[in-house]
Amino acid sequence: MPYKKFEEYNIEVTESIKKNFESIIDDLGEDTAREGIVKTPERAAKAMQFLTSGYEMDAAEILKGAMFKEDYDDMVIVKDIELYSLCEHHILPFFGKAHIAYIPNGHIVGLSKLPRIVDVFSRRLQVQERLTHDILECINDTLKPKGVAVVIEASHMCMMMRGVQKQNSTTTTSGFRGQFEKIETRTEFLKLISSDLS
Numbered sequence: 001m002p003y004k005k006f007e008e009y010n011i012e013v014t015e016s017i018k019k020n021f022e023s024i025i026d027d028l029g030e031d032t033a034r035e036g037i038v039k040t041p042e043r044a045a046k047a048m049q050f051l052t053s054g055y056e057m058d059a060a061e062i063l064k065g066a067m068f069k070e071d072y073d074d075m076v077i078v079k080d081i082e083l084y085s086l087c088e089h090h091i092l093p094f095f096g097k098a099h100i101a102y103i104p105n106g107h108i109v110g111l112s113k114l115p116r117i118v119d120v121f122s123r124r125l126q127v128q129e130r131l132t133h134d135i136l137e138c139i140n141d142t143l144k145p146k147g148v149a150v151v152i153e154a155s156h157m158c159m160m161m162r163g164v165q166k167q168n169s170t171t172t173t174s175g176f177r178g179q180f181e182k183i184e185t186r187t188e189f190l191k192l193i194s195s196d197l198s
């Protein structure tokens with residue numbers, strides 16, 4: 001669900017996170033009673049629950065909901081899937097793009113389900129490496145394709161806004177299973193995701 005109304009959040013959890021944010025904002029030296037801030041703990045509680053809503057979702061079930069028997073056995077690529085996640089070390093965003101490919105083995109999957117599972121695993125406290133493998137293993141175990149590949153390119157706010165303060169570095173992670181472990185297949189995939197014509 002892209003957007004939850006306040007009533008749809010668990011009231012006790014929201015109340016607890018809200019109290020914690022009140023305390024954090026106070027500790028940071030802000031006036032929690034100030035007009036612009038007074039509703040911020042509640043807003044932040046809702047925002048954080050949305051940004052971690054992937055814990056409540058089952059990615060395998062999402063894929064299983066749209067698997068179709070089909071003989072097509074060439075490469076399927078969905079590239080440039082935007083993602084927003086939170087680094088588990090600083091709870092600051094990292095964001096970028098995922099590129100996913102698979103080679104069907106009797107079943108294809110509804111195309112929208114690939115971006116959906118990217119969201120399920122992104123909306124958690126993550127590291128980019130685990131996010132890459134979560135997506136890869138979920139497709140591998142559920143669809144059981146002849147091969148699957150996942151590449152993620154991302155920028156980490158914890159390296160940009162603070163800490164080492166590098167604005168232009170991006171991190172690339174990748175995972176390959178089955179036929180993508182063969183150099184020719186992997187090279188074809190990497191060529192297609194870097195081409196504007198793919």
Ligand SMILES: Nc1nc2c(ncn2[C@@H]2O[C@H](COP(=O)(O)OP(=O)(O)OP(=O)(O)O)[C@@H](O)[C@H]2O)c(=O)[nH]1
Binds near residue numbers: 089128159162
């Ligand atoms: N491998 C990996 N590291 C990450 C990711 N997100 C953030 N980090 C890193 O996690 C590390 C945590 O290191 P620490 O030394 O414990 O934390 P810190 O003192 O805040 O480190 P600095 O960011 O270097 O200031 C940092 O090097 C971050 O850049 C990620 O997705 N994958």
Ligand SMILES: [Zn+2]
Binds near residue numbers: 087088091092158
């Ligand atoms: Zn971080």
